[in-house]
Amino acid sequence: MTIETNHAKWRAENGVIDMHTHLGVDYLEEALEYMDQNGITKLVDITPNTDDRFDDLMGAIEPYPDRFGAFGGFDFDGFGESGWIDRELERMERYVDAGAVGFKIHKALGMEYRDADGELIPVDDERLSPLFDKAEALDTVIAFHIADPKSFFEPLDEVDEQWVEQGWWWGDRDQYPYQWWALIRQLERVIERHPGTTFLGVHFGCAAEEVGYVADVMRENPNYIIDVSARLPWFGAQRADMVRDIFLEFQDRILFGTDLAVREPIMLGVPQGFEPTDEDVETFYDAHWQYFETDDVDIDHPTPWVGDWTVDAIDLPRDVLEKFYVTNAERYLGL
Secondary structure (H helix, E strand, O other), X not given: OOOOOOOHHHHHHHOEEEEEEEEOOOOHHHXXXXXXXXXXXXXXXXXXXXXXXXXXXXXXXXXOOOOEEEOEOOOOOOOOOOOHHHHHHHHHHHHHHHOOOEEEEOOOOOOOOEOOOOOEOOOOOHHHHHHHHHHHHHOOEEEEOOOOXXXXXXXXXXXXXXXXXXXXXXXXXXXXXXXXXXXXXXXXXXXHHOOOOXXXXXXXXXXXXXXXXXXXXXXXXXXXXXXXXXXXXXXXXXXXXXXXXXXXXOOOOEEOOOOEEEOOOOEXXXXXXXXXXXXXXXXXXXXXXXXXXXXOOXXXXXXXXXXXXXXXXXXXXXXHHHHHXXXXXXXXXXX
């Protein structure tokens, strides 16, 4: 049974948009079951799909126009070559016409993507600027996933062994010369350079351990919005009163998302190492409701397999929850 909070009845009647998910084209029926079981009215796939993967997903969700949405992506092959930018600008027009609600740039930017000369592409490479100008003209969102939790960039003898085993260690300075703060600051420069473009910093602005910094960037850049997907363990570990104040201050610019992946295997925010049941999915969503809707202390966060610390809930008012759960996604993503 879904956790009972003061807002549970209202949430059940009005529903929630989970705007940060990943959907397998063959698993939409399963996705609909999870949605109906947990009071989710719409899921948005934020995978940066291109070409056939984008076309296949848009075709699969077409029969469910009120239940699903999708982002598109960019193809960085040939970056820097003549014709690359024209190809990607044309892609943007085509994908928006097809119904894309935004465009996602993967964390490989700044860490793996290289240009035609073999040089690592920084997040703030000026050659990307036409994409951001085009997004402004099309009135669509550019979502960035830059870096990962700070701990993934620690020296090898300090990083959690599970991240190394899963290939999520980025602390090799030779292989990944742009380290955590460098990547985050590069993203900040992009946001500042394009004040007319709406940028979405996924995973709590890609800096969930530095909530004060994220708030400062949002204060200075009204074009910057964030989602909370898969980072509640990290921002939830900060002082609850500070986090709550940030949600109140930016109540019009923070969106609800979880990073749920409905595919094979199902992923509850981050890979969990077991096959989730329907009850596990319900527990996953319940942990979000408890954090955002109560003032409970020392509660489990949604993904305890990333760390067994507890968090203190932030008890958001109903009018803020309505924006956070529904209307901000409708506004920024055209839902």
